[in-house]
Amino acid sequence: MALSTSRRAINQFIKPLSSSVYATRRLTSDSTATITVETSLPFTAHNIDPPSRSITTSPNELMTFFSDMAEMRRMEIAADSLYKAKLIRGFCHLYDGQEAVAVGMESAITRKDCIITAYRDHCIFLGRGGTLLESFAELMGRKEGCSRGKGGSMHFYKKEGGFYGGHGIVGAQVPLGIGLAFAQKYSKEEYVTFAMYGDGAANQGQLFEALNMAALWDLPAILVCENNHYGMGTAEWRAAKSPAYYKRGDYVPGLKVDGMDVFAVKQACKFAKEHALKNGPIILEMDTYRYHGHSMSDPGSTYRTRDEISGVRQERDPIERIRKLILAHDIATEKELKDIEKEKRKIVDEAIAKAKESPMPDPSELFTNVYVKGFGVEACGADRKEVRATLP
Amino acid sequence: MGSNFRRIGKLASISSKNQSWSRGFSSTVERSDQLSPSKSVNLFSAINQALHIALDSDPRSYVFGEDVGFGGVFRCTTGLADRFGKQRVFNTPLCEQGIVGFAIGLAAMDNRAIAEIQFADYIFPAFDQIVNEAAKFRYRSGNQFNCGGLTIRAPYGAVGHGGHYHSQSPESFFCHVPGIKVVIPRSPQQAKGLLLSSIRDPNPVVFFEPKLLYRMAVEEVPEDDYMLPLSEAEVLREGTDITLVGWGAQLSIMEQACVEAAKEGISCELIDLKTLIPWDKETVEASVKKTGRLLVSHEAPVTGGFGAEISASIAERCFTRLEAPVARVCGLDTPFPLVFEPFYLPTKNKILDAIKSSVNY
Numbered sequence A: 001m002a003l004s005t006s007r008r009a010i011n012q013f014i015k016p017l018s019s020s021v022y023a024t025r026r027l028t029s030d031s032t033a034t035i036t037v038e039t040s041l042p043f044t045a046h047n048i049d050p051p052s053r054s055i056t057t058s059p060n061e062l063m064t065f066f067s068d069m070a071e072m073r074r075m076e077i078a079a080d081s082l083y084k085a086k087l088i089r090g091f092c093h094l095y096d097g098q099e100a101v102a103v104g105m106e107s108a109i110t111r112k113d114c115i116i117t118a119y120r121d122h123c124i125f126l127g128r129g130g131t132l133l134e135s136f137a138e139l140m141g142r143k144e145g146c147s148r149g150k151g152g153s154m155h156f157y158k159k160e161g162g163f164y165g166g167h168g169i170v171g172a173q174v175p176l177g178i179g180l181a182f183a184q185k186y187s188k189e190e191y192v193t194f195a196m197y198g199d200g201a202a203n204q205g206q207l208f209e210a211l212n213m214a215a216l217w218d219l220p221a222i223l224v225c226e227n228n229h230y231g232m233g234t235a236e237w238r239a240a241k242s243p244a245y246y247k248r249g250d251y252v253p254g255l256k257v258d259g260m261d262v263f264a265v266k267q268a269c270k271f272a273k274e275h276a277l278k279n280g281p282i283i284l285e286m287d288t289y290r291y292h293g294h295s296m297s298d299p300g301s302t303y304r305t306r307d308e309i310s311g312v313r314q315e316r317d318p319i320e321r322i323r324k325l326i327l328a329h330d331i332a333t334e335k336e337l338k339d340i341e342k343e344k345r346k347i348v349d350e351a352i353a354k355a356k357e358s359p360m361p362d363p364s365e366l367f368t369n370v371y372v373k374g375f376g377v378e379a380c381g382a383d384r385k386e387v388r389a390t391l392p
Numbered sequence B: 001m002g003s004n005f006r007r008i009g010k011l012a013s014i015s016s017k018n019q020s021w022s023r024g025f026s027s028t029v030e031r032s033d034q035l036s037p038s039k040s041v042n043l044f045s046a047i048n049q050a051l052h053i054a055l056d057s058d059p060r061s062y063v064f065g066e067d068v069g070f071g072g073v074f075r076c077t078t079g080l081a082d083r084f085g086k087q088r089v090f091n092t093p094l095c096e097q098g099i100v101g102f103a104i105g106l107a108a109m110d111n112r113a114i115a116e117i118q119f120a121d122y123i124f125p126a127f128d129q130i131v132n133e134a135a136k137f138r139y140r141s142g143n144q145f146n147c148g149g150l151t152i153r154a155p156y157g158a159v160g161h162g163g164h165y166h167s168q169s170p171e172s173f174f175c176h177v178p179g180i181k182v183v184i185p186r187s188p189q190q191a192k193g194l195l196l197s198s199i200r201d202p203n204p205v206v207f208f209e210p211k212l213l214y215r216m217a218v219e220e221v222p223e224d225d226y227m228l229p230l231s232e233a234e235v236l237r238e239g240t241d242i243t244l245v246g247w248g249a250q251l252s253i254m255e256q257a258c259v260e261a262a263k264e265g266i267s268c269e270l271i272d273l274k275t276l277i278p279w280d281k282e283t284v285e286a287s288v289k290k291t292g293r294l295l296v297s298h299e300a301p302v303t304g305g306f307g308a309e310i311s312a313s314i315a316e317r318c319f320t321r322l323e324a325p326v327a328r329v330c331g332l333d334t335p336f337p338l339v340f341e342p343f344y345l346p347t348k349n350k351i352l353d354a355i356k357s358s359v360n361y
């Protein structure tokens, strides 16, 4: 039985790219010169005055955005193949389509700011300074993985990068994020936490508990709802009485952001950080889209039409948006951009080759990290006497 | 909604106690009336049949959960919404605590609320509702209220590469809660009969389905409405040297160990517990009194697993008859691992070793 397609018009997902992409000046060589761009759409605000649509950037930044998003895209496509080749086991959720959220958010904050997310975590990890090798090794359950091969796709972490992971239980990471924000506030450092969750997760009770605590104690917490419009096969409107997630905080202000536009994301995150440090929590709803199915067992085409997916790819793709901007400003040629993509393909393949050489974790790792070292339990053989070991 | 109370299932008796073990871990359902047609189906289809019958035979029954209107992740609810309508078979938002709380309320109004939790790993947000609301509703209201019509279905157990959050076996948490029943079937035929009994049982039931077997286990399943008794264990294989007790998917592993042990001249008796609470102590006790040895096996971590309860009860009841300490071959005391699943699991060889050391004690 096929899942029925969303009754919403496909158009809902497709908003014009061109209108908003304009330049004030034409530039060629100076990589730090300023360019002013306007976000694709105005921000929609709840209980707050929205930030300006107009943003200054530089050729440098545009090239970095392009390059970072291209790398993420390539990594996810490669993960897809590795999964199909059974080199990645477990559950695997890909991020392609949503890259602008990871990249835009990162560009607005520092690594002392914290990010915590759910299981769709590969690209956030890259954004936080994780490497391709650590990613692929983790995906394949190898020693060199970012969680030493013990977490897999859903459990990427990077402590030095302020990345608190990588959580499998839908919604559970959001209250954790509020705890992080409390610690930040308590230490009087001017940093914030971005707690990310999906449109499906937005219906979990924990979210509202977290929101209330954050607001009650004025915590520097930014709740980022990555609204990709589906929670598994369930379209947002089937699960939420109000899919205006940025308004769901009621007493907590919110912004609806075009999550396919890296500049809009950057602007919103910068704005949110300033707000949160002064006034407490805010919700950012990132209107985004995942190209792949929910996980590798979902072809992603039974509950939405192919036209819907290809429409978003054509009209709103975050990488294409930046490509157009770069070309419009003569910052690089089409060929140069293609070459960057080729280069990404190469470094991804190299990382995979290296990850494959990384050994599996030692079997004793099965028992480590359950408790603090030295506080371990005992494992017994079947006879409960002869084979007995105190665990590391 | 037309009245549709016909075809209330009859309790079927099981006759495999005196039957030689053929293959797999199927059992025979013997019915008092003439044999009904049966079809070879897998476990998810058997569950699907049971749900069809439950909805058909009682207009006050409802099926709901995340994505169940579309058939669910494991296809167990395929076709139900088309047949019975979206008022009785529907999707819920992603909110386990809400789903179970809602189900308890629905059941409290004399309905049969059949709630699906997508994976047993995600039942914990609903733990409070199950433990504090569902289990104690009847007791603390002095029998004015109850949610006996509540059945919570959830796929559990290892599948080979599920990792931390698609593999767990949380049954023992619920076995610590008087007021609910915990039922786990081992095969398609058992699944259908036990699920129908669980749905119709006047107590709230947590029904864990071995997801490894959804597609893998195929057997003849009678097409009509039948129920298998709760709290009745079944001797799947008779033997004289040692008693093995298990449930769900683990039974097929234990069965393989029994076959291997037989080659070495050890005669194993294998028991499917089926209902974990309240469990059939008598059947296990009678068996252990005969064999003098007991081995319990489950995928959940050994410490605090339901095997511990069985071991303690049998030690109390059969102390003088035991010729070896009770053996537990279970999951290790670690989180369910990703790459080390084979090390973690209570495999055939681990069971075989334990059988031998018990017999040679």
Ligand SMILES: Cc1ncc(C[n+]2csc(CCOP(=O)(O)OP(=O)(O)O)c2C)c(N)n1
Residues within 6 Å of the ligand: A120, A168, A169, A170, A197, A198, A199, A200, A201, A202, A228, A230, A231, A232, A294, B066, B094, B096, B118, B122, B125
């Ligand atoms: C508590 C809990 N319930 C159910 C699941 C199964 N599950 C995993 S992801 C998912 C959908 C989540 O959708 P959304 O929050 O929109 O995030 P997206 O996958 O779109 O990024 C579900 C139901 C889970 N992991 N945890």
Ligand SMILES: [Mg+2]
Residues within 6 Å of the ligand: A198, A199, A200, A226, A227, A228, A229, A230, A231, A232
């Ligand atoms: Mg979503």
